[in-house]
């Protein structure tokens with residue numbers, strides 16, 4: 023198999039353009055495709071703006087080649103990453119086209135947030151070459167990439183995908199079983215479920231939930247994972263806490279009716295001005311900026327430690 027030099031990104035939206043940026047910055051030639059002309063036409067400018075903002079070499083954007091035709095974009099690919107809509111039928115149809123157009127040796131990856139890779143790739147014929155690579159937003163600031171294998175994925179394909187992302191400077195983690203939500207989103211949404219339940223039950227308001235997380239264990243999370251924390255306090259204390267707390271924690275296997283009511287009443291969050299909390303445009307901008315500044319500072323601190 024080749025050295026995975028030539029990359030194709032399918033989908034030039036929020037994730038696709040950022041993923042293309044990371045590959046290009048590491049020296050790869052990147053073809054990118056998207057049926058939406060607006061997304062494709064703006065992709066280099068968006069990458070250039072990100073690079074400028076980060077104080078990095080804008081010339082990397084020139085290594086990203088926007089191509090409207092999917093087959094043209096795939097013709098020379100060694101590694102393909104799909105970042106189109108989070109919809110099983112769309113992804114299945116897209117991968118049929120991708121497999122037909124990509125060279126036989128190419129590794130085919132989906133950046134799905136939560137859909138099992140097994141479902142996305144089940145109708146393909148070269149399933150041993152198929153993986154999940156789940157990046158986090160923004161792809162050029164968050165280090166993790168979950169690398170998900172299916173029952174069909176070959177060991178060399180996993181190893182090469184892990185090595186490729188390591189060379190990009192990312193932190194790849196191998197997810198050994200292809201379960202919905204993989205690792206990160208299972209953990210994240212276990213927390214979100216309980217956060218919603220606390221509000222639904224009137225135990226506190228949404229602002230209190232966010233303050234509690236940000237002012238307590240959220241502060242430690244970037245340097246102390248949950249199982250490191252369990253070992254720090256002791257597995258015996260962890261067991262005692264679980265005996266009391268777990269029976270009281272939400273375990274409903276479906277979305278909260280409170281969340282369903284918010285969506286039904288068009289309280290869609292920042293984009294509609296209200297979700298769990300009310301948002302002005304200024305408040306939204308301040309929060310978005312704070313997240314970006316925090317992530318940039320974390321990355322700079324990682325770089326300083328190396």
Ligand SMILES: NC(=O)c1ccc[n+]([C@@H]2O[C@H](COP(=O)([O-])OP(=O)(O)OC[C@H]3O[C@@H](n4cnc5c(N)ncnc54)[C@H](O)[C@@H]3O)[C@@H](O)[C@H]2O)c1
Nearest residue numbers: 033034035036037056058061105106107108134135157159
């Ligand atoms: N937004 C996030 O935080 C995040 C994080 C990790 C993973 N993801 C996943 O990444 C994928 C993309 O998410 P996004 O946030 O970039 O969405 P997005 O809406 O910003 O971009 C999706 C792009 O895919 C394009 N597209 C649609 N059909 C296509 C096709 N047939 N071929 C090629 N391109 C097509 C759209 O035109 C659009 O530009 C989804 O599966 C999503 O769940 C998103």
